[in-house]
Amino acid sequence: MNEPRPFSPELTEKMNFFRGKAEKIKLGQISFDSKLILAPMAGICNLPYRVLMEDLGAGGTVSELISCHGINYGNARTLDMLKIHKRERNVGIQLFGEDPESMAKAAIVAESYGPKFLDINMGCPVAKVVTKGGGSALMKEVSALAPLFEGMRKNMKVPLSIKIRTGWDANSRNAAEILKIARESGIEWVAIHGRTRTQQYTGFADWDFIESLNDVKQLPLIGNGDLHHPFGVSERLKSSKCDALMIARGALRNPFIFLESLDPEYEQKKKSVFLxxxxxxxxxxxxxxxxxxxxxxxxxxxxxxxxxxxxxxxxxxxxxxxxxxxxxxxxxxxxxxxxxxxxxLGTSQKSINYDEVFMSSGHG
Ligand SMILES: Cc1cc2nc3c(=O)[nH]c(=O)nc-3n(C[C@H](O)[C@H](O)[C@H](O)COP(=O)(O)O)c2cc1C
Missing domain, CATH: 1.10.1200 (Non-ribosomal Peptide Synthetase Peptidyl Carrier Protein; Chain A)
Known part of the structure; x- marks a missing residue:
């Protein structure tokens, strides 16, 4: 593998200014380079994008969701998705599926590709996934969760995390119950997207709900949802009790979001240094x-x-x-x-209307 061409001294200096503000963290046994982690995104968080985001300050990354059945069938395209770049330091692989045995088998294969952790997708709202019992449908069958988690962990060497939503719908926001099961089954941390499955991507992530989980969590919690711009992330970093934050769509329109958000004075400056x-x-x-x-x-x-x-x-x-x-x-x-x-573009600044809906579908 070749080294990518280096960044210019000027860009490196700008990036280092923000990098110096990053706080290294540990979630369970795993250390990350900052509190801001790239969330998994299907069709986007492939190897090139992940390694690029890590270069640009993401404290860690997660792959797009990868089918346990595709892995177990030895599907060439699926196995290709498991590959990790030698420069990737803090990467996890996310698996999806519904059957504990298939998930446990796939976990062993996924682990052999060298991720720092494995993650289970428990938030995907897409019909094709939930009708088979995977993604956010896993949140409905809480009694099946401990056997799933423990079955996977039994033969795994790296830690296992989960990414959930607040619940299936407004009447069943059972994230607190799932956190308890996760903790008792040896899950390393939980990432939560602050919407229910029924909401899909409508409305707003419920940050009051996410924050309330910090009072009962007893294991590291990563908050996620609607952190679209550096000043919003920076504010959330200051106010949140979460151990880390995950950013998905925000990193698409601003690849420097992981760095810029580390500057607590960003909002006052109203100007990006990245041109x-x-x-x-x-x-x-x-x-x-x-x-x-x-x-x-x-x-x-x-x-x-x-x-x-x-x-x-x-x-x-x-x-x-x-x-x-x-x-x-x-x-x-x-x-x-x-x-x-x-x-x-010279010194032109970006102007984005963050009130407009941007990408209102996804797999988690
Ligand atoms: C295009 C797209 C693909 C996604 N794919 C996944 C996925 O593979 N696994 C997952 O857990 N979440 C997935 N998500 C959900 C995101 O990880 C995140 O939870 C959600 O977008 C809310 O965060 P945001 O407001 O920062 O975008 C996806 C989201 C988008 C927009």
Missing amino acids: GKDYWEVVQRLYDYCSEHFPEERTILVQLRKLVVWFAAGFPHAAAFRSQIFTCQDLADSMKLSEDYFLS
Whole structure:
């Protein structure tokens, strides 16, 4: 594996300013480089994106959800999703499934790829997953949880965590009960997205509910939901009793969110130090990781432009750039379009309307 091209001294210096403010933490036996962790996202948190986010200050990362059955069938595409980059230091692999035996078997295979921890998806609201009993449906069958957790842990060497929602629906917000079972079954920590399954991605994450769990938790808790911009994250870092926070969608439009949020004065400054030219360096590094990982040029192009367009969100003329890059079918030309666009931005700041809904579907 090749090293990616280095960041410029100027960008490195800016990043180091924020990095110096990061607080290393331990959740159970596992240490993370900061309290801000990249949440799992299907179709996004693949190897190139995860390693890039760790380079940009994510204290840890979690893979996209990976099917235990796909692993057990030896499906080549599924096994490819288990791969980890040698630069990834704090990465976990998330498994989904419903059957304890299949999950326990898949856990052994997943572990052999070298993650720091394994995680169970207990929050996916998607019908295809829940009708089979996986994802957030696991929250409905609480009596089945201890055997599932213990069955998986029996042959595992790395810690096991879970990612849940507040409950199935407004009448069954049973996260506190699940925390208790988790603690008694040796789960290392629990991450919670502050919505019910029924809510899917509507409304807002209920942070009062998340915070209330800190009074009863007795194991580390990671809060998640609607942490879309650095000042919101920074405020939450100051006020939350959670041991760590997870960020999903916020990292798509601002790849520097893990760093910028560490500055408690960010809100007063109202200005980001990261400019178009810094984004261009990020795009080049993403290109390096994608080219190393994906054998086909078409896959590199698809991955790259999806992320590049999100990175551009809120910058001037982002819509025009988006349509240009989506009509371009050539990888080298797409990189040139990106270079021209991001370098043309000069000192322009992003302007994003965070009240508008952004990506209202996902697997957790
Ligand atoms: C596109 C997308 C894919 C997701 N995939 C997963 C997944 O594979 N596993 C999981 O536990 N959660 C998944 N989620 C949920 C996120 O991890 C997170 O809980 C949710 O988006 C709320 O956090 P946010 O407001 O910071 O985005 C996904 C979310 C999105 C938007």
